[in-house]
Amino acid sequence: MILNHQSFLVTVTKSPNPSCPSRSAAILAGGNSQRFGSNKALAPWFTGYVIDAVVQAAMSACQEVIIIANEPEPYSYSGVPIFPDILPGLGPLAGLQSALRHARAERIFLLGCDMPLLNSELLDLMWEIPTWAPVVIPGTPQGLEPLHAIYHKSLLPIVDHQINSGNLSLQFLLEDIPCHIVSPADILKICPSFKCLTSANTPEELAGLEKFAHTNSQSCHESLLIKKDWIID
Known part of the structure; x- marks a missing residue:
């Protein structure tokens, strides 16, 4: 399904540089975590941290993984390149702006x-659509x-303009550009109960996801296998 709210043309081309990755992932780790009460990216998750599970899944599907964070020190153990927001403190849209600027894939x-x-x-599945x-x-x-979505680099001028105009809503951006929507039915074939799209905004929500992972270890095996060299001693 494609939503098209206005006339919009994007030319999708392969990078002329063969050394550039065809798939990049950018993990946003700059939120305030107010509801969680502490940095939820570094909340314990089995033998590592929540962000470790995200990094591992991203590495399984992408040639390049970066982290967008205004405080890089907490994530330096991961070995993943870290970039700040171009304009700090403006939320997920500014994180997308930095990701589009710094990631190497189209x-x-x-x-x-x-x-x-x-x-x-x-x-x-989403990459191959x-x-x-x-x-x-x-x-x-x-x-x-919107924080489990693929964005084309050609959107960067639009994101820049929206931020410069003072509109920081990522949802507003999506209302003004064509989106290919992956159907809930296709998602459920892979992800029971949409748990793979569920955010842990509170400690209670994280505990619920951990319980789900324990009782569905076969479908959640990736999140349980945190690489040892990502763990802080």
Whole structure:
């Protein structure tokens, strides 16, 4: 399904530089975590941290993974390149701006840092969808999930303009450009109960996801296998 709210043309081309990755992922780790009470990206998750599970799933589906964070020190252990917002403190849209600026691929998978049950099979499915739309985004019963979506680099001038105009709504951006929406039915074939798209905004929500992972270990195996060299001693 493609939503097209206005005339919009994107020319999707392969990078002329063969050394550039065809798939990049950018993990946003710059939120205030006010509801969580502490940095939710570094909340314990089995043998590592929540963000470790996100990094691992992204690495399974992408050649390049970067983290967008205004305070890089907490994530330096990961070995993943870290870039700040170009304009700090302006929320997810500014994170997307930095991701589009710094990631090397033509298309960037934007991911929240608080989805420990990310599924690389769903990431692959979204990458492989043939579409001219500049955004590929999952649809759920609660609506679209903009922090589990693919954005084309050609959107950068539009994002720049929207930020410069003072509109910081990522949802507003999606209302003005064509989006290829992955149907809930296709998602459910891979991701039971949409748990792989579920954010942990509170400690209670994280505990619920951990319980789900324990009782569904086969479908959640990636999030349980945190690489040892990502763990702080």
